[in-house]
Amino acid sequence: MLNVGTTNKILRFGEWHAQTLVASLGRLTRAPFGTALTVGIIGIALALPMSLEVFSMNARSAAGSWQTALDLSVYLKMGLSEKEVSASYASIAKQPGIATAQLIMPADALKEFRRWSGLGIAIDELKENPLPATVVVRPQPTHDGQAASVSINLLAHNLEAIPNVEHVRFDTGWVQRFTAILDSIRRAAWVLGALLSLGVLLVIGNTIRVDVEGRRNEIEVLKLVGGSNSFVRRPFLYAGIWYGLGGGLVALTLVHALVLALKGPLGRVAAAYGSKFELLGPNLGLSLALLASSVLLGWLGAWIFTNHQLRSIEPGQTQI
Amino acid sequence: MISFNGITKRYPSGREALSDLSLEIAAGEMVFLTGHSGAGKSTALKLIGRIELPTRGQLIVNGQSVGGLRNAMIPAYRRRIGMVFQDHKLLHDRSIWDNVALPLIISGTPRRELDKRVRAALDQVGLLGREGSFPVELSSGEQQRVGIARAVVSKPPILIADEPTGNLDPDLALEVMLLFKRFNEVGVTVVIASHDVHLIDQLGYRRISLTGGRLATSTQSQVHA
Ligand SMILES: Nc1ncnc2c1ncn2[C@@H]1O[C@H](COP(=O)(O)OP(=O)(O)O)[C@@H](O)[C@H]1O
Numbered sequence A: 001m002l003n004v005g006t007t008n009k010i011l012r013f014g015e016w017h018a019q020t021l022v023a024s025l026g027r028l029t030r031a032p033f034g035t036a037l038t039v040g041i042i043g044i045a046l047a048l049p050m051s052l053e054v055f056s057m058n059a060r061s062a063a064g065s066w067q068t069a070l071d072l073s074v075y076l077k078m079g080l081s082e083k084e085v086s087a088s089y090a091s092i093a094k095q096p097g098i099a100t101a102q103l104i105m106p107a108d109a110l111k112e113f114r115r116w117s118g119l120g121i122a123i124d125e126l127k128e129n130p131l132p133a134t135v136v137v138r139p140q141p142t143h144d145g146q147a148a149s150v151s152i153n154l155l156a157h158n159l160e161a162i163p164n165v166e167h168v169r170f171d172t173g174w175v176q177r178f179t180a181i182l183d184s185i186r187r188a189a190w191v192l193g194a195l196l197s198l199g200v201l202l203v204i205g206n207t208i209r210v211d212v213e214g215r216r217n218e219i220e221v222l223k224l225v226g227g228s229n230s231f232v233r234r235p236f237l238y239a240g241i242w243y244g245l246g247g248g249l250v251a252l253t254l255v256h257a258l259v260l261a262l263k264g265p266l267g268r269v270a271a272a273y274g275s276k277f278e279l280l281g282p283n284l285g286l287s288l289a290l291l292a293s294s295v296l297l298g299w300l301g302a303w304i305f306t307n308h309q310l311r312s313i314e315p316g317q318t319q320i
Numbered sequence B: 001m002i003s004f005n006g007i008t009k010r011y012p013s014g015r016e017a018l019s020d021l022s023l024e025i026a027a028g029e030m031v032f033l034t035g036h037s038g039a040g041k042s043t044a045l046k047l048i049g050r051i052e053l054p055t056r057g058q059l060i061v062n063g064q065s066v067g068g069l070r071n072a073m074i075p076a077y078r079r080r081i082g083m084v085f086q087d088h089k090l091l092h093d094r095s096i097w098d099n100v101a102l103p104l105i106i107s108g109t110p111r112r113e114l115d116k117r118v119r120a121a122l123d124q125v126g127l128l129g130r131e132g133s134f135p136v137e138l139s140s141g142e143q144q145r146v147g148i149a150r151a152v153v154s155k156p157p158i159l160i161a162d163e164p165t166g167n168l169d170p171d172l173a174l175e176v177m178l179l180f181k182r183f184n185e186v187g188v189t190v191v192i193a194s195h196d197v198h199l200i201d202q203l204g205y206r207r208i209s210l211t212g213g214r215l216a217t218s219t220q221s222q223v224h225a
């Protein structure tokens, strides 16, 4: 239960915080070059891991749309009767984890082969159709390459156990390789993100440390008239928050600009391969996460670097 | 109100600025600390403002032992002491209003009361209407009065001033001293360090004279009508 006095105190507190927040922004805009420099450095530092994350995000969704490449070819035994073929086909199609199953009868397979191979006359010479009936199985799509490759192996194993199935052919090797590459990129993004966050912390901390040094006299005066450490520190923490927010916005702008610049060319490449792949920028969640973490970094950098420094600035050091 | 009990202050340089000094300043009193340069006047005031700590002895201000203050209590302690400095110590990038409002803001005074109190303080020092000016636009005497307004705006029970008239010509100096007199008349305990013996004699308050960090003479307090 809040009594009126407490509520007033809280309101007053909020009011002064808001005013200090605005005042510290005003101070930053009075030194636009230095502020722009700091914000720019932070922006670039944060844009780098962010771009990597956006890139791997897109690559993952692209991998999802390339499920065709995960099709399994199930070859049935030679010389099966049509009834046997349909029975096998039926049990194949019943397997869990299958999106579609398409039966290709030997005659159709041969026609197809004739068309693709360019060996028309040689094939016409054949007395017997050397091709078995085939079922092309498309697994249900998943967006996790690693899991996909595991479940496809399992599916292939199950399919091979069906009577009259001769052999199942599939290639998950590329999925594994691709997934591994994506994982390394993501990991690199995180490591880079952690390192560059540390860099951002140092940049903001140092900028504010220099700022504090330049305002030594002011800080002493504030302490002389009874300002507590937290009162004296507040504008510097807010400066850190503004630097973080500014840097985060610059980073977002850079990433969006990069996505915009690459969207056209990449889309055309994808279209040439018959893919509807479209390069996407960071979504709202990722954008907000970036802003939140850069604001937090700004505040933290300011806090860490000014904590000791502000304590050590005491009016005793100068003549009164 | 303020009592020095065998106070010795030795600076890290080894220089002993105050030696075994004992003196009492009663609540509501107005006293002058005098003495030649280097006698220890500023040091005595710095001890009262908890800007320096005594090396030995006990200093009691407002009923509190100053040496025993925890760091976290220093800001609250200082808010009960108005300090005026020879070099004014104003913030030059802020307006007069902002400078005077500072102690109020620090102590969390409600926003709607600020303007009234800032203007009242400026009125007392004769600078009403200069709220929007900046320190550089004011003369030295006016800046000193802004410093005084800032020191009294939150109505502290104690006011200390170190050479407040040091940079002023005699007329302005007298004016500033009369200002302190007025605050004393409303009950504020005032301690002023000054070597301007002429001016002090003119005002006739109690005089505590230091020499070499020791008490030389201390006149009786006089009653002023
Ligand atoms: N911060 C300091 N460090 C070392 N010595 C100091 C310091 N402040 C003052 N002193 C010395 O202490 C003595 C008293 O100084 P002070 O209190 O300023 O005297 P006053 O104000 O009467 O001129 C002087 O000798 C001065 O040099």
Ligand SMILES: [Mg+2]
Binding pocket: B041, B042, B043, B162, B163
């Ligand atoms: Mg002095």
